[in-house]
Amino acid sequence: MRAGILYNHIRKDERLIIAEAERRGMEIVLLRDEEISFPLESNPYEVDLVLERGIHHGRALETLKILENFGVRTLNSAACAEICGNKFLVTEALEAAQVPTPRSGIAFTRETALQMIEELGYPVVLKPAIGSWGTLLAKVNDRDAAEAVLDHKQKLGSYHHNVFYIQEFIDKPGRDIRVIVIGGEAVGAVLRKSAHWITHLDQGATLERCEMTTDLGSMAVSAAEAVGGEIVAVDIVESERGYLVLEVEYTVEFSQFSPFIDEQKVAVRIVDQMQKASDIG
Known part of the structure; x- marks a missing residue:
C-alpha cells in the first residue's frame, strides 16, 4: 500500500506511525501541508490512502475534501474533520446521538449571547467555535464579566469573536x-x-x-x-x-x-486502521 501522511512537522507521534507502517511494508509518502498544492482537475499525489496528522485545521480540512473528491480514502474523513473542528457541530452531533454533553448554545449578537448566558446560569464558559489547546476560553462568573467579555470580543472584530459558543461550566x-x-x-x-x-x-x-x-x-x-x-x-x-x-x-x-x-500500542492500532481502511476502500 502507498500511504500518504498529511503533516505540519514530523513529531515523535509521526515517527512511531511511520516506523510501524514501514515495518509492515507500506510505502509512505510525506505530504507537508506548507508545501503541497493541487491543480483541481487532477490529483498529483498517487496514494491509496492519506492519514491526516496536521495541526492546521483549515489546511487539513480542505486537503481532505480535495483528496476525497479524487477518490482517495482518508483518515479521518473530511466530514469528521469538519465536525470536530467546530465545537458547535460536535455538540450537535453528540446531542443527536444522545451522548451526554454539557448544555451549550450559540449566539451571534451581544444581546442574544447575554440572554443565553442568563438562561444557562452562571458560571458559563465562552469558547471560540473553532480553536484548540485550551486557548481563548473565558470563564464568566457574573453579568458584569459577561458584558465585559462580550464587549471585548465584539471590538476584536474577527469571525472567531463574533460567533458566541456558550457552555455551562462543569x-x-x-x-x-x-x-x-x-x-x-x-x-x-x-x-x-x-x-x-x-x-x-x-x-x-x-x-x-x-x-x-x-x-x-x-x-x-x-x-x-x-x-x-x-x-x-x-x-x-x-x-x-x-x-x-x-x-x-x-x-x-x-x-x-x-x-x-502506551504510545507504541497507539501507533500500531493507527496502522491497523490504515490497513483496514485501505482494504475496505
Missing part, C-alpha cells in the same frame, strides 16, 4: 479524562489534573494514570461514532450527572501521554 474534580478511540475501540485513557479550571497540558496540567472502565470506554466510543471518527481523542469530564463529553479531536496526539498511554 465543576469537575480538578481533572478531566482524555480517551483515545481507534477503530471503534477505546485503546487508552489518561487523567489531566490541574488546580486551574482549564485542564490542558498547554495550560500546565499534569498527568496521571486512568483506569479504563466499561462505562468510560463505552461513552468515548459512542462519541467517536457520533462524529464519524475512526481515530479520535475524546475529552470527558466527571459531573454530578455522570460522565459528560466536552470535545472530540480528529488529530490525535499521543506520545505526550506516555507512559500512561
Whole structure:
C-alpha cells in the first residue's frame, strides 16, 4: 500500500506511525501541508490512502475534501474533520446521538449571547467555535464579566469573536479524562489534573494514570461514532450527572501521554486502521 501522511512537522507521534507502517511494508509518502498544492482537475499525489496528522485545521480540512473528491480514502474523513473542528457541530452531533454533553448554545449578537448566558446560569464558559489547546476560553462568573467579555470580543472584530459558543461550566474534580478511540475501540485513557479550571497540558496540567472502565470506554466510543471518527481523542469530564463529553479531536496526539498511554500500542492500532481502511476502500 502507498500511504500518504498529511503533516505540519514530523513529531515523535509521526515517527512511531511511520516506523510501524514501514515495518509492515507500506510505502509512505510525506505530504507537508506548507508545501503541497493541487491543480483541481487532477490529483498529483498517487496514494491509496492519506492519514491526516496536521495541526492546521483549515489546511487539513480542505486537503481532505480535495483528496476525497479524487477518490482517495482518508483518515479521518473530511466530514469528521469538519465536525470536530467546530465545537458547535460536535455538540450537535453528540446531542443527536444522545451522548451526554454539557448544555451549550450559540449566539451571534451581544444581546442574544447575554440572554443565553442568563438562561444557562452562571458560571458559563465562552469558547471560540473553532480553536484548540485550551486557548481563548473565558470563564464568566457574573453579568458584569459577561458584558465585559462580550464587549471585548465584539471590538476584536474577527469571525472567531463574533460567533458566541456558550457552555455551562462543569465543576469537575480538578481533572478531566482524555480517551483515545481507534477503530471503534477505546485503546487508552489518561487523567489531566490541574488546580486551574482549564485542564490542558498547554495550560500546565499534569498527568496521571486512568483506569479504563466499561462505562468510560463505552461513552468515548459512542462519541467517536457520533462524529464519524475512526481515530479520535475524546475529552470527558466527571459531573454530578455522570460522565459528560466536552470535545472530540480528529488529530490525535499521543506520545505526550506516555507512559500512561502506551504510545507504541497507539501507533500500531493507527496502522491497523490504515490497513483496514485501505482494504475496505
